[in-house]
Amino acid sequence: xxxxxxxxxxxxxxxxDDLSSGDRSWACDVAVRLVGGRALAEDMVQETILKVMERRxxxxxxxxxxxxxxxxxxxxxxxRRQRSEQHVLSDHAQERASSGEATDxxxxxxxxxxxxxxxxxxxxxxxVAVVLKFWEGFDTRQVAExxxxxxxxxxxxxxxxxxxxxxxxxxxxx
Amino acid sequence: MTESQDQASVCALFRAELWDYxxxxxxxxxxxxxxxxxxxxxxxxxxxxxxxxxxLERPEHGAVTRALVAADPVAAESPLRVPASSPxxxxxxxxxxxxxxxxxxxxxxxxxxxxxxxxxxxxxAGGPAMGRVPWDVExxxxxxxxxxxxxxxxxxxxARGPNPAEAEVLYSGRLRRVSVKSSPxxxxxxxxxxxxxxxxxxxSAHSLVFGASPxxxxxxxxxxxxxxxxxxxxxxxxxxxxxxxxxxxxxxTANSQSGDERLDLFINTATGLVHRSAQRIGNEAPLIQxxxxxxxxxxxxxxxxxxxxxxxxxxxxxxxxxxxxGLSPVGVSNFLIGVDDKGQAALIQLSTxxxxxxxxxxxxxxxEHLANSETIFYTTTRERNFSFVPTSGYPSGAGAGxxxxxxxxxxxxxxxxxxxxxxxxxxxxxxFRSEYGLQIELEAGLAEPAWVLPEVLGxxxxxxxxxxxxxxxxxxxxxxxxxxxxxxxx
Numbered sequence: 001x002x003x004x005x006x007x008x009x010x011x012x013x014x015x016x017d018d019l020s021s022g023d024r025s026w027a028c029d030v031a032v033r034l035v036g037g038r039a040l041a042e043d044m045v046q047e048t049i050l051k052v053m054e055r056r057x058x059x060x061x062x063x064x065x066x067x068x069x070x071x072x073x074x075x076x077x078x079x080r081r082q083r084s085e086q087h088v089l090s091d092h093a094q095e096r097a098s099s100g101e102a103t104d105x106x107x108x109x110x111x112x113x114x115x116x117x118x119x120x121x122x123x124x125x126x127x128v129a130v131v132l133k134f135w136e137g138f139d140t141r142q143v144a145e146x147x148x149x150x151x152x153x154x155x156x157x158x159x160x161x162x163x164x165x166x167x168x169x170x171x172x173x174x
Numbered sequence: 175m176t177e178s179q180d181q182a183s184v185c186a187l188f189r190a191e192l193w194d195y196x197x198x199x200x201x202x203x204x205x206x207x208x209x210x211x212x213x214x215x216x217x218x219x220x221x222x223x224x225x226x227x228x229x230l231e232r233p234e235h236g237a238v239t240r241a242l243v244a245a246d247p248v249a250a251e252s253p254l255r256v257p258a259s260s261p262x263x264x265x266x267x268x269x270x271x272x273x274x275x276x277x278x279x280x281x282x283x284x285x286x287x288x289x290x291x292x293x294x295x296x297x298x299a300g301g302p303a304m305g306r307v308p309w310d311v312e313x314x315x316x317x318x319x320x321x322x323x324x325x326x327x328x329x330x331x332x333a334r335g336p337n338p339a340e341a342e343v344l345y346s347g348r349l350r351r352v353s354v355k356s357s358p359x360x361x362x363x364x365x366x367x368x369x370x371x372x373x374x375x376x377x378s379a380h381s382l383v384f385g386a387s388p389x390x391x392x393x394x395x396x397x398x399x400x401x402x403x404x405x406x407x408x409x410x411x412x413x414x415x416x417x418x419x420x421x422x423x424x425x426x427t428a429n430s431q432s433g434d435e436r437l438d439l440f441i442n443t444a445t446g447l448v449h450r451s452a453q454r455i456g457n458e459a460p461l462i463q464x465x466x467x468x469x470x471x472x473x474x475x476x477x478x479x480x481x482x483x484x485x486x487x488x489x490x491x492x493x494x495x496x497x498x499x500g501l502s503p504v505g506v507s508n509f510l511i512g513v514d515d516k517g518q519a520a521l522i523q524l525s526t527x528x529x530x531x532x533x534x535x536x537x538x539x540x541x542e543h544l545a546n547s548e549t550i551f552y553t554t555t556r557e558r559n560f561s562f563v564p565t566s567g568y569p570s571g572a573g574a575g576x577x578x579x580x581x582x583x584x585x586x587x588x589x590x591x592x593x594x595x596x597x598x599x600x601x602x603x604x605x606f607r608s609e610y611g612l613q614i615e616l617e618a619g620l621a622e623p624a625w626v627l628p629e630v631l632g633x634x635x636x637x638x639x640x641x642x643x644x645x646x647x648x649x650x651x652x653x654x655x656x657x658x659x660x661x662x663x664x
Contacts, residue, residue, distance in 0.1 A: 029248040032247055032248050033246065033247060033248055036247070111241055111244075111245070112241075112244060112245040113245075115241050115242055115244075115245035116245050116247060119242075119245070130242075134239065134242045134243055135242075135243070135246045135247075135248070140223050140226075140227070150212070150213065150219060151219060151220075151223050152212045152218075152219035152220075152222040152223055153212075155222055155223045155226040155227070156195075156196060156222065156226070158226065158230070159196050159226045159229065159230065160196065160197075160198065162230060162235070162238070162242075163196075163197065165238060165242065166235070166238050169238055169241060171237055171238070
């Protein structure tokens, strides 16, 4: 099972100059996972596209890498901004965590809301590493590329983020 | 001790302290030393990655991992879809709130009239003029011609919803002038097509058809026409309020598929001034350079697509039959205008990114105006994009964009070509089911497939508020069962 997971191709970011609806949807999903609500995520993707359009690239591969990196950085900036304003929880997570009101079965699941709230409390770079690894299915190399850090740096961020999540989510509650 | 022994000793020390490092249980100085070592030592770096990978996959973390994966917010999102087992939506022309279409179109026209296009250059009573364009709505509407147009299956998506500036205006209770400076944080929106959507010329002399593909005939105008531009493989995308000064404006972009060239037109929503930038992406200049103001000699009041084209200041590519203009940031995202070889402008499409319900509720006076208009409302995606397309004269339902509507009969028609390309009616049903989460049934006795727009596309995309608004304006009651809405006569 683990081997199968290892050999599976990790998801590839889209080419920013040719974002199809599927690509755009993918990018929005990544941003939703990183920053919370979809409207905000769409803004993040939007900003990223504009950034990418301003640059030249040697080839598509460079362009793809840059797109993911730019998207991550845009989301990181937003997370830091939220943090500085002490809006640690995104509107999305906050609404759901505090209201207890859910719109679908999973949302009704209290645990899911608590996990998302815990993720939202992580330091921005740890959050990105955890989100990309566990929700996006990225391998360490891709997380590193997205964050612009070394692979060991990415692994460290993911480990510390995960450890902090474990502390926030006592196993007996899981 | 040799250098390699030194290195081995450092690595051994690092590995002994690995978990203390990962848990940040070391003092800051030691943490920094280890980070320096990690940067310099690929073996230790790889070792750390490997160990973290093993650690995170340990069975005792399984519960946390599963909870984490299950909490994925994207997976938890619930799209607006009707379950496959939900009841079939009723179809009954008698219950169709056709007036809602008129209302929506008219309300939007009010926005146009109020914020930019005045038949005689005068502002509505009590309202200040933001810009004047010396051609009138009625003439534009009357200039529309029938298709047939080629059908394009491309749809597009929109990146964002109304910004605070829009909300400020739209929620004020009345449409009113918005100072440009009141929306300093207006962000651009970009609409990118999915499948190489093209501009194309229809059989008549004057218009461009949004969404038709591929161009069926060259531009009727002289010069290196837009058609040729497009035939070389251009995509189109649109962006909302941006310009080099940070002033809200509307922006039309044509990107080459090869990625090496792009054309930008910016229309200042307050003044109507047009900026143009055409640039090869492959050169050293930044892509978004300071825009060249090509018609700065035109007074705002004198602006129109026609005067723009006649000014002689515009490069040939702009003379290919395309002009585009935008409106204020109050709901109307953009409107698209074709220009014929006599300089006659024709309104092709209006699009708005705001909820029509908001616009409708703010412009009741347009109920009167709409009676003389023939405009359909449609949407191509489940996202926040709504379009209003004049359709007077469409004889058989072939029309602009992907779909069309016979407004007189109140029927939503699917061009035969589209039906064929889909492989028949069942495929079409499947399309609506998958795209809009709706099940549909045909009205008995119709010779060709026909649906009423609000009950097919509309319900899939509109907010409950809009549906309630439509119901209340048509003496109907709205029943809701989950995501299924039903208009009922009281």
